[in-house]
Amino acid sequence: MKPFNILWIQSGGCGGCSISVLNAELPDFFSSLKHNNINLLWHPSFSEACGQDFLALLEKIESGQLLLDAFCLEGSVMMGPQGSGRFHLLSGTRRPMFDVIKSLTEKARHTLAIGSCAAFGGITMSGPNPGEATGLQFEGQIAGGLLESSWLDTSRLPVINIAGCPVHPNWVIETLSQLAQGEINPAQLDSFNRPRSYTKHLVHHGCPRNEYYEFKASAKRPTDLGCMMENRGCLGTQARADCNIRLWNGEGSCLRGGFTCINCTAPEFEEPGHCFTETPKIAGIPIGLPTDMPKAWFVALSSLAKAATPKRLKVNSESDHIRISPGMHEEET
Amino acid sequence: MTEKSPTRRILGPFNRVEGDLEVNIEVDQQKISRAWVNAPLFRGYEQILHGKDPRDSLIYTPRICGICSVSQSVAAAQAIASAQGLKPTQNGQLATNLILAAENLADHLTHFYLFFMPDFARECYRDKAWFNDITFRFKAQTGSSTRDVLPARAAFLHMTGILAGKWPHSLALQPGGTTRPVESLERIRLLGTITAFRHFLQEVLFGAELEQVAALSSEEDLLQFVDQHNQHDFAQFISIAQDLNLNRQGKTNGNFMSYGAYPEDDHFLFNAGTWHQQLQTFNPDDIREDISHSWVNSIASPKHPFQGSTIPDSDETSGYSWCKAPRLNQQVMEVGAISRQVISGHPLIRDLVDKTGANVQNRVISRLLELALVIPAMEQWVKQIQPGQDFCQESIIPREAQGAGLVEAARGSLGHWLRIKNGRILNYQIIAPTTWNFSPRDSSEQPGALELALQGTEMGDDQSSAAMIQHIIRSFDPCMVCTVH
Numbered sequence: 001m002k003p004f005n006i007l008w009i010q011s012g013g014c015g016g017c018s019i020s021v022l023n024a025e026l027p028d029f030f031s032s033l034k035h036n037n038i039n040l041l042w043h044p045s046f047s048e049a050c051g052q053d054f055l056a057l058l059e060k061i062e063s064g065q066l067l068l069d070a071f072c073l074e075g076s077v078m079m080g081p082q083g084s085g086r087f088h089l090l091s092g093t094r095r096p097m098f099d100v101i102k103s104l105t106e107k108a109r110h111t112l113a114i115g116s117c118a119a120f121g122g123i124t125m126s127g128p129n130p131g132e133a134t135g136l137q138f139e140g141q142i143a144g145g146l147l148e149s150s151w152l153d154t155s156r157l158p159v160i161n162i163a164g165c166p167v168h169p170n171w172v173i174e175t176l177s178q179l180a181q182g183e184i185n186p187a188q189l190d191s192f193n194r195p196r197s198y199t200k201h202l203v204h205h206g207c208p209r210n211e212y213y214e215f216k217a218s219a220k221r222p223t224d225l226g227c228m229m230e231n232r233g234c235l236g237t238q239a240r241a242d243c244n245i246r247l248w249n250g251e252g253s254c255l256r257g258g259f260t261c262i263n264c265t266a267p268e269f270e271e272p273g274h275c276f277t278e279t280p281k282i283a284g285i286p287i288g289l290p291t292d293m294p295k296a297w298f299v300a301l302s303s304l305a306k307a308a309t310p311k312r313l314k315v316n317s318e319s320d321h322i323r324i325s326p327g328m329h330e331e332e333t
Numbered sequence: 334m335t336e337k338s339p340t341r342r343i344l345g346p347f348n349r350v351e352g353d354l355e356v357n358i359e360v361d362q363q364k365i366s367r368a369w370v371n372a373p374l375f376r377g378y379e380q381i382l383h384g385k386d387p388r389d390s391l392i393y394t395p396r397i398c399g400i401c402s403v404s405q406s407v408a409a410a411q412a413i414a415s416a417q418g419l420k421p422t423q424n425g426q427l428a429t430n431l432i433l434a435a436e437n438l439a440d441h442l443t444h445f446y447l448f449f450m451p452d453f454a455r456e457c458y459r460d461k462a463w464f465n466d467i468t469f470r471f472k473a474q475t476g477s478s479t480r481d482v483l484p485a486r487a488a489f490l491h492m493t494g495i496l497a498g499k500w501p502h503s504l505a506l507q508p509g510g511t512t513r514p515v516e517s518l519e520r521i522r523l524l525g526t527i528t529a530f531r532h533f534l535q536e537v538l539f540g541a542e543l544e545q546v547a548a549l550s551s552e553e554d555l556l557q558f559v560d561q562h563n564q565h566d567f568a569q570f571i572s573i574a575q576d577l578n579l580n581r582q583g584k585t586n587g588n589f590m591s592y593g594a595y596p597e598d599d600h601f602l603f604n605a606g607t608w609h610q611q612l613q614t615f616n617p618d619d620i621r622e623d624i625s626h627s628w629v630n631s632i633a634s635p636k637h638p639f640q641g642s643t644i645p646d647s648d649e650t651s652g653y654s655w656c657k658a659p660r661l662n663q664q665v666m667e668v669g670a671i672s673r674q675v676i677s678g679h680p681l682i683r684d685l686v687d688k689t690g691a692n693v694q695n696r697v698i699s700r701l702l703e704l705a706l707v708i709p710a711m712e713q714w715v716k717q718i719q720p721g722q723d724f725c726q727e728s729i730i731p732r733e734a735q736g737a738g739l740v741e742a743a744r745g746s747l748g749h750w751l752r753i754k755n756g757r758i759l760n761y762q763i764i765a766p767t768t769w770n771f772s773p774r775d776s777s778e779q780p781g782a783l784e785l786a787l788q789g790t791e792m793g794d795d796q797s798s799a800a801m802i803q804h805i806i807r808s809f810d811p812c813m814v815c816t817v818h
Contacts, residue, residue, distance in 0.1 A: 019501055051344055087647075167503055223513075258505060262504075
């Protein structure tokens, strides 16, 4: 069977998505590609070819001699300064990287944005956006980035945005494998063209702090065990990803690591408008409550839950280890 | 073919250098007479950070680099702590050491197996006696070593899953410690993870106990060790290094610097210092950033990073890189594992450097040696964790203060300099390890460390000269996304 050819390019990002895919386990990243008949034509961290060999490969793809099934971009598209692309020229040439990227999207059967930078501009777009960074088909929440909002590949798919900062290795491997098997259609993508396979979940799903959330038993300090939504800026109840179902590096997730979800799969997560680790409040009530629940109900339920909080949860939520186990009534330590 | 007058060539793109790199060379009499190193990507983190809440630097700065992410977090946390006058708790410091060591050791491993060794499987080495074995073992993506290394690396990084939620880009590293308390039973799991990696290193990389590798004390010792363990990957590299004389390639001036790695009570596991033929104390006040050959707006003489700025200016005609040129007392310094081991006085590295200087071979040996030195330290740190004691303490952000965070990333010295005014970031300057190693020239026309290392390299028309440039460049384990951020 003909292999599914992919080419992976990096531009205005940190390389962290490539490093994250290397964390794939059972099987590892290279084995996964092999098992799914995916041929990595070139990758900036994993390939032997350099310099002229790479430029020759690029020429073969751009001239149509070599069919590219999928083009993966990691990192934002760098347009600056003043739209010149000088902030990222392809090494060994004087060609702006955005021009290379554009040309590859025209040649490839499918285009994938790997990570939130390539999808939406991401972290590189923060602050005054000094690099004039943008995403492939979105600029923040607004459709249309390097490519028009109406752009479609030859199979009538938009750019597939595997958003995340970084991506989970399996989001990438599974999406590429589905694509190689011709199993992806537009209905499998959400409104930001992210694979629904992982964005149909909330980070909240599977969070080990759920019981604290139910009773609004909240963490105050960095190591407290309680729910981090009320005080510590956690966006897990709004963030679209399966981080607490799939887990990272064996058994981790941001919340399991003791810190807040910053909603890194969402466009414009990089500019929340307040300190990331502090929940903005009006009259003591957090703003930005779960989106699909009437606010009045949420507030009413919360006060009820707070009044009913068992001592066990109240005590443990403000401790860095479990002081009262289920079934016990007094502190053990 | 002999060349009468010097010719110029542009080399790039280079891969397996974590980011973008372009090198211009001038060839005279079939040797590189001069080299100019260019970091071609500019993102502007210093401007992004200006005006932000200082605590937010813990979200932004790790995202400078996906492979040095924890090092960036630790430097940022330390800069804030130093501005607050805060010290991490003892447990927090131990957990920080463990998370940073997990990243640094995983990086050393990735560098050796995925970034550095695959160059010896290039076609130009087909006639070498070792070619078939090395190609089978180290060929990019398909070599047998990837099937051993990727699972071992990923399993070892469960350290970060437990202690830091995930890797890269964790928020667990805070000014006052870490956010993930460790319970008694979890220490057992951490030790198990480290032990599994220890066994991988012993059985696959070295073919010997780590303590035996750590105890090597001279070149003679090393060669004897290699004879006895010649089927293992470490020894395979040494044999190639001898065959290709890699200890004569990629030499710098032998000025080394280390900020000190892994604090333990009142000292470091690897001491801070500088080395110019002898050990000297390191003073961060002696750092200046020269921008005479950078595409950076230059109106003044070199500045200390507390006073520095990073305003891009692509019209700067004397510039040839987005990278600035950091200097210590106007001197070019090399940073990385070799510098740490010379400065902390490891007898094997001192002996090797004494005999042949800073070169391709000695850089790679220093990195692998650190795998053997740091794993036993990690085992001790886990045992020293006291469950039930604090992992993190908090303090307010001062209205006006400044602080620096100096750490050792896998590839060398990383510094963050933070100034706070009205509780916001007034100025944030970052000097990364590869900013030191791959800097452009300075105002006195001193070439940077790599520029110097490339000078004098034989440059025939054959493919093996091209391969030697690759070995030299990658021997620094460059991280270009950190270099210019």
